[in-house]
Amino acid sequence: MSYNNILVNQDQQITTITINRPKKLNALNKETLIELHNAFSEAENDKNTRVIILTGSGEKAFVAGADILEFADFDVKEGSELAKQGQDLVFNFIENLSKPVIAAINGFALGGGLELAMACHFRIASDNAKMGLPETSLGVIPGYGGTQRLPQLVGKGKAMEMIMTARMINAEEALKLALVNYVVTLDELLPLAGKIASKIMQNSPLAIAAAIKAVNAGFKDGVNGYKKEIKQFGKCFGTKDFTEGTTAFLEKRKANF
Template identity: 55%
Template structure:
């Protein structure tokens, strides 16, 4: 089907989904979430698709977070619904896909972009990739599963530090922390992802789907994600969130007051 903000292609059973908002560093907005949901449905239901890659257009960014301009008008309940809708429509759907979905991170993977990469079954990164969950700079927390999935791959201590500081890390550090599987030169990124998937695609599809389901079942409960959604929504009832988002859009340092 035609998309406005995605580019898609299918070659040798590999379905490549490219988020195509390079002028906005491929930031997630409502339209991108809706189109990603539809594209991931294709992965589920199109028998010609054996596996998928999610990447970003251009050389600067995979996905540089969410579209902050959409945040300022939301209250606590609307913020909670934003997180729940995104998790159900895209992030949970990717993680539980019966076919391999890998992230090819070509630049900034920040906030919702880092969460999108973490929702994939594993991550291949270019040397130029940067990862981070900087939501605290907005008076916010990750809302698309970051507090849960980052712990699963990097451990509690690393996740605590990365999310509480909002610091960015490079691809080499992300690999050291267990977030990334491989780091390659930018021009080799998609070829490397396709090379790995060509091996996986040669295996028994029903066995692969059961590998995904079984690994996801390890120490994985919905309660943590639901709790994150609730706490994400609560942030939208604070003065700090409005100050953080406004400061971001005005390109100034926020003045948080703990209210």
């Protein structure tokens, strides 16, 4: 599938999706969101993809935010629909994929950009990265899950401060807050993402998919995460990966998943 705003590359079972609007600092517009949905859906259904890496083109920005020109004149109904469509189409969709998604944050990740990174299963950042949710400075609030995911990751108090002040934080502060897992130079960013992806691929894809479901369940209203864990744990016993993993362990060899 061809795209206007993103690049997709697959190498050794790793699919890298790059948002490619450098002149707009990779800002998210409607077309880009649709393309992201299609690219992630394609990777999810591709048997040759085991891990997905999401990044931005250039050295300045992962995603600098949403394209404000597209919604500056929206009314209440249109604004609500914008948030709902975005969450359903991309942000919640990414969070619930069965394949691990690593956000490689290169430069600015602001507003919808940070929300996009937070929808991924975990994040790494370059040392020039800047992150924040500046929406209140525009008279709105984060609408792509930011008010929910940021408190889950950094705690309620810090999330409230970041949202209310609309300030950016640098990569080192993001690391201290556990918003990102690692900070490296820009040149080291994608190689590190690939190294982590390779490590993930040594393990059972079916077990990883089950773990994603179990972990996500603990952050959903009305869902008992412990019960979800028990269910997913039990299901693992009926998989070929469980048979291979336990057999390999007993035979003192490396499992072939």
